[in-house]
Amino acid sequence: MKTIALYSIKGGVGKTASAVNLAYLSSLTQPPTLVCDLDPQGASSFYFRIVPNKKYSSRKFLKGDKKIYNNIKGTDFDNLDLLPADFSYRNLDIELLEEKKPQKKLKKNIEELNTEYPFIFFDCPPNLTLLSESVFTASDIILVPLIPTTLSLRTFEQLFEFFKENKLDTSKIRGFFTMFERRKVMHREIVEEYSGKKRFLNRTVPYNSEVEKMGIYRAPLNAVRPNSPAAIAYQELWEELMGEID
Amino acid sequence: MNTSLDPLFFSVSDTFDLPTHFKHPGISFSFHAEPVKKETLHCYDTFDWKGWNKNNTILLYRRRLNIIDLKNGREIFSVSFRKIPQSFFPNDVDNKATASKLFNLSKLRAFICYGSIETEVRSWKVLDENQKTITSVELRSIPSSNEAQKKLFVKLSPVRGYGKELQAVAGELKKHPEYVGKTTFTDFYKAVLAAGGIVPDNYSSKPFVKLKPSNTIQDSARKLLLSTFGVIQANEQWIPKTIDTEFLHDYRVAIRRTRSILAQLKRIFPPEKLSRYSQAFRELGKRTNNLRDQDVYLLQAERFRALLPVTMRESLDPFFTDLGNRHKKELRAFSRYLVSEKYRLLMQEWKSFLSNDMSSDPAITPDARKKTSDVAVSSIQKAWKKVIRHGREISRIATDTELHALRIDCKKLRYLLEFYASVFPANILRMVVCQLKELQENLGAFVDLSVQQDYLNDYLSNLQCTAENTPFAASIGGLVTALYHEREQVRMNFHKTFDKFDRPETEALFNGLFKKNR
């Protein structure tokens, strides 16, 4: 089992769009795949038209095992399942505090799913919290989408610092650029300088209004508009990532 | 509540339809109909129905090869498969996991297309208020020669996490005026097979014949020979089609069994008939010897190659090409023989001999009226004693001739145990056969390896002494050496294996068999 987190301290950088599309691609090549929506706003659940069961909550999520298992839902796509987020997930951070080893909680809770899913994706909320720390331990790869701006790079550096200070494995972190606009000088310069560097993936995802329309399609872009520029970029990004995993 | 992922099956009557909406307490659904489609289901299985016997349905449709659990209708594998072959081998499937699943069902047999059934499908997606698919409904009609008997099945496919919704939809279907009843995937598949006139599981290379211990041996022998004749007939028309090697193999085994019964039950058939048929079946068997040998080499091509260092493998290719050509020629000749008048008459005559009343004149057939169980016990006892006696006489070095001879003794014993299986307690018999099998495997491996070496040596001595042939000869030489070492290993294991067979525990098992029938 490989676990991939889409994570960033910053909001609105394309975590959810990337999680949904990459997970869809994974379900085609490495079936079956699971998406865990960890954001109380439930954006990825929304994209798949899935609402959690009425009795599902952050407490159940923390109990793990059967509680998680029974709340996984099949999407409209073969071999792609989702554990929806409930609004109560906004309390996860506080609730995690009560746990004995909050950092290890998520890793432990998904162990059961090991045999069933070769790939699990986490769609994370922005911010750096206890939940994020739990995600860091549970993930094999931490994919960080960045809009090519100096500010984004700064937060990326902050994440690194945090990892080092807390003796976490920095080699898990991989950045990649999203919403790239060629006509912007700053975007061009940053992408040229960074993509392909040790901590970054080569492939960038261009700014593409089709991504915004995912809210209307309510489906992965790669499923409904596979020839759109962003879908092609995600396809190539996934191939690049797979090439590194093998 | 745990969500079961088994699809649900219902049978319905002809006018079945679904509304666009329905409300259930607390949930409301909409049904979205998709256009009616024709869909052909291609049913595959091995000739001996290995899939069916292990509850695996192999169905090709929508350009996908599907392995479905016969008991619950769950898809075990579904992989893209873009041809509709008359038959295929597991290796022809690109997906590794699927190929190995099929290979585990049958190592040597091909999967044959037993029939292609054209069905008509209407499907609906069932959506909740968020337009999320919570289940899909499929109405499939399976044709029948009689329009009135056309069968209609509804399949509800579950979506993970929507068990409650699935049950609600199922509940709604049950209220439907066209609802007939709950059914299963097994029934569905049986209906598909019936529509194609396919009878599953209608072949066994070792038909079980229920003998009555108190019947005369003549009567029992005829029954055994008739069922063995059935195996001959079942296979003969398939041999020329080169689908897999097992048709010829089973055919040959049936001939050998026939010969074995004739040889061991001498005084129960009229002597002149006996010698006529013994001779005829011996000749028939002989006609297939080369074919079988070639089959074995071709099956082992990969193993043979692997025995050689990588650099020498390629020079072996001409050997296999040559073998392939010879095999084709030989098969053509034998296929012609199978449709010849001579063969037809022999089979016809044999069948009528077995089906008609026979002389029970004690002067001609003195043993014909003996009790089946008595003959069973005495002949097995004799054959077993013979194996023990000959086995113990085998020298320390265990010569080729000694091992060859013992192998034949064991085969005879094995056939007898199989013939009379129905008069002995099944559990003891199974253990006895198990013991014997181990010994037979050792001897079988030994003889096979010997035959292979002889064949290669023969081949080598007929090879022209030219420069081009040098690497080829070297490869064959290398192969002979490798096979020689393997065989000597097997020879070394013989005494240990035989001692395992020749011990008080096995003896007790045999005596257990006999006691029950005394």
Ligand SMILES: Nc1ncnc2c1ncn2[C@@H]1O[C@H](COP(=O)(O)OP(=O)(O)OP(=O)(O)O)[C@@H](O)[C@H]1O
């Ligand atoms: N490549 C792109 N081109 C154009 N728009 C994009 C692209 N990627 C994402 N967007 C849009 O940007 C917005 C934010 O994207 P998304 O929701 O994926 O980010 P996020 O990091 O998950 O945000 P949050 O932090 O709120 O969870 C969305 O409206 C999305 O449609």
Ligand SMILES: [Mg+2]
């Ligand atoms: Mg998001």
